[in-house]
Amino acid sequence: MSAVGEAERRRAPNPVRAHLEAIAAALSRALKPPMTLMYPDVVEELPEGYRGVIAYRYERCVGCGLCARICPARAIKMYKVPGDKRMRPGYDMTRCIFCGFCVDVCPVNALEHTKIHDKAYYELDSMVLDPVEWAEFSRRLIEEQSARSRSPNLVRAVFDEEVGLRYERLRRS
Amino acid sequence: MIDAVPLLERVLTPAVLAPLLYPGLATALVTVLLVIWLERKIAARVQMRVGPYYVAPRVHGALQLVADGMRFFFQEVIVPLTAGRGFLLAPALALAFTAAAFAVIPGGPGVVGFKTDYSLLVALAALSLTPPLVLLMGWASNNKFAVLGSAREALLTASYEPLLFMSALAAAVMYGTLDLVAAVEAQARLGVVGLALNPLAALLFFVAMMAATDRIPFDIVMGEQEIVHGPYTEYSGVAYGVVMGLDYVKLYALSLLYANLFLGGWLPFNDPLAGSLVLYVKALAVMAAAVFLRGVYGRLRLDHALDALWSKLFPLAVVSILVSALIAYYLGG
Numbered sequence: 001m002s003a004v005g006e007a008e009r010r011r012a013p014n015p016v017r018a019h020l021e022a023i024a025a026a027l028s029r030a031l032k033p034p035m036t037l038m039y040p041d042v043v044e045e046l047p048e049g050y051r052g053v054i055a056y057r058y059e060r061c062v063g064c065g066l067c068a069r070i071c072p073a074r075a076i077k078m079y080k081v082p083g084d085k086r087m088r089p090g091y092d093m094t095r096c097i098f099c100g101f102c103v104d105v106c107p108v109n110a111l112e113h114t115k116i117h118d119k120a121y122y123e124l125d126s127m128v129l130d131p132v133e134w135a136e137f138s139r140r141l142i143e144e145q146s147a148r149s150r151s152p153n154l155v156r157a158v159f160d161e162e163v164g165l166r167y168e169r170l171r172r173s
Numbered sequence: 174m175i176d177a178v179p180l181l182e183r184v185l186t187p188a189v190l191a192p193l194l195y196p197g198l199a200t201a202l203v204t205v206l207l208v209i210w211l212e213r214k215i216a217a218r219v220q221m222r223v224g225p226y227y228v229a230p231r232v233h234g235a236l237q238l239v240a241d242g243m244r245f246f247f248q249e250v251i252v253p254l255t256a257g258r259g260f261l262l263a264p265a266l267a268l269a270f271t272a273a274a275f276a277v278i279p280g281g282p283g284v285v286g287f288k289t290d291y292s293l294l295v296a297l298a299a300l301s302l303t304p305p306l307v308l309l310m311g312w313a314s315n316n317k318f319a320v321l322g323s324a325r326e327a328l329l330t331a332s333y334e335p336l337l338f339m340s341a342l343a344a345a346v347m348y349g350t351l352d353l354v355a356a357v358e359a360q361a362r363l364g365v366v367g368l369a370l371n372p373l374a375a376l377l378f379f380v381a382m383m384a385a386t387d388r389i390p391f392d393i394v395m396g397e398q399e400i401v402h403g404p405y406t407e408y409s410g411v412a413y414g415v416v417m418g419l420d421y422v423k424l425y426a427l428s429l430l431y432a433n434l435f436l437g438g439w440l441p442f443n444d445p446l447a448g449s450l451v452l453y454v455k456a457l458a459v460m461a462a463a464v465f466l467r468g469v470y471g472r473l474r475l476d477h478a479l480d481a482l483w484s485k486l487f488p489l490a491v492v493s494i495l496v497s498a499l500i501a502y503y504l505g506g
Contacts, residue, residue: 022470026469029218030218030219032221035222036222036223
C-alpha cells in the first residue's frame with residue numbers, strides 16, 4: 001500500500017454517511033421555498049434608476065439634438081416634423097442599448113428611463129418610432145408603468161442568506 | 174345468436190381484469206402520469222424551482238403529463254428506413270410482458286388476477302423479460318447510440334437481475350413462501366413488516382429496483398448527455414410514449430412488489446377497498462422515494478455501477494439471505 005493510496009483512503013468519506021448526508025441535503029433544499037420569479041403572473045418591484053425603455057416628452061424638448069449626437073448605438077435620429085421649425089428625435093428600439101447617455105445629456109429632462117423593458121413586437125418596423133409616435137408611445141408607457149406599480153401582484157426581491165434571492169409579495173390580496 | 178352473458182363471464186374474469194384495470198394497465202397509466210409529474214416537481218423543489226406549472230396552475234401543473242401524452246398520441250410515428258424487424262413489436266411486447274406481471278401481483282386483499290403459489294417468481298420472471306426486448310429495440314433501431322445503449326443494458330441487466338432475485342429470495346426465505354399473498358399474511362401473522370425484519374434485503378431490493386427501471390443514478394442505459402436516449406433514440410410519437418412509460422410501469426410493478434414484500438402490503442386493513450387503497454399509497458410512497466433520488470445523485474459510470482452491484486451489493490445480498498434464514502429459524506420454529 002503506497003503512502004498516496006493510504007492518504008486517499010483516509011480522506012474518502014464513509015460511504016453510508018456520505019449517502020445519508022447527500023439525501024439530507026436534498027431533503028432540506030426541497031423544504032425551502034422556490035426562488036422562482038413567477039414572471040408574467042407577478043410584477044417585480046424595480047429600483048429607482050432602472051434603465052428600461054426610454055420615454056420622450058415632446059412638450060419639454062428643445063430640439064437641440066444632443067441625444068442624437070451622443071447615442072453610441074445610433075438609436076436616436078433627428079426627424080423633420082411637419083409644422084415644427086426644429087428637428088425632433090426619433091427612437092429606434094431595435095438599436096437602443098439602454099445605456100442612458102441620452103437621458104443624462106438632455107438639458108431639459110425631456111428624456112427619462114421607464115422601468116419597463118419587456119416589450120414584444122410582431123414586426124421590426126413597429127419598433128422604429130418617429131418623434132410624434134415616440135411621444136405618444138411614451139405617454140402610454142408611463143401610464144403602464146404607474147399601472148404596474150399599483151398591481152396587486154407586486155413582488156420585491158429580498159436577499160436571503162439561505163436561498164439567495166427570494167421574492168416577497170408586497171400586498172396581500 | 175350467441176348468448177352474450179356467459180361469454181362476458183368468461184372474458185371478464187379476474188385473470189383478465191387484474192392486468193387490465195387494477196393493479197394493471199389502466200391504473201398503471203394514471204400512476205405513470207402521476208409519478209412523472211411528481212418526479213419533475215420533486216426534482217424542481219430540490220433545485221428550488223417550481224417545476225411544471227402552467228398546464229392547470231390550480232393543481233400545480235398536474236395535467237402537464239396529460240398534455241404531453243396527447244402530444245405523443247398525435248405525433249407521427251417515424252420508423253427509420255434502416256430500422257430492422259421488431260422495431261415496433263419490441264416496445265409493444267415489452268409493455269405486454271410488464272402487464273402480464275400484474276396478473277399475479279396482488280393489488281389488495283383478494284384482488285389477485287391469477288392465484289398461484291409462485292406469484293413472486295412469476296412476476297419477477299415476467300418483468301425480467303423486458304431487458305431482452307430493450308436489446309431488440311436497440312438492435313432494430315440500427316443506430317450507433319441505440320446499439321451502445323443496448324450493450325449497456327445487457328451489462329447492467331446481468332448485474333442487477335441477480336441482486337433483484339437474491340433480495341426477493343431473501344424475503345421469500347424469511348416468509349417461507351414464494352406467494353405474495355402468503356408473504357403479506359406472514360407479515361400479518363408475525364406482526365412486523367419485512368422492512369423492520371430484514372432492512373438489508375429491503376434496501377438491496379430497492380437499489381436493484383432503481384437499476385431495473387433506469388432511475389438515476391442507474392440511468393446509464395439512457396445516458397442522455399452521452400448517447401442521446403440509448404435504445405429508445407429512434408422512437409417517436411406514441412411509440413416513444415410507450416418506451417418512456419415502460420420504465421415507469423415497471424417501477425410501478427416493482428413498487429407494488431416492494432410494498433407487498435417489505436411494507437406489509439394491504440395491512441392493517443383486510444377490506445378489499447381500503448386494503449387496495451393502502452397498498453397503492455404504499456407503492457406510491459416507494460415510487461416517490463425512487464424519483465426523489467433523482468435530485469440527489471448524478472449518473473454512475475458503467476464500470477462503477479457494475480463494480481458496486483457485483484462486488485459490494487451482491488455479497489450483501491448473500492448475507493441478507495442468511496439473515497432471513499436466521500429470522501425464519503427463530504420466528505418460525
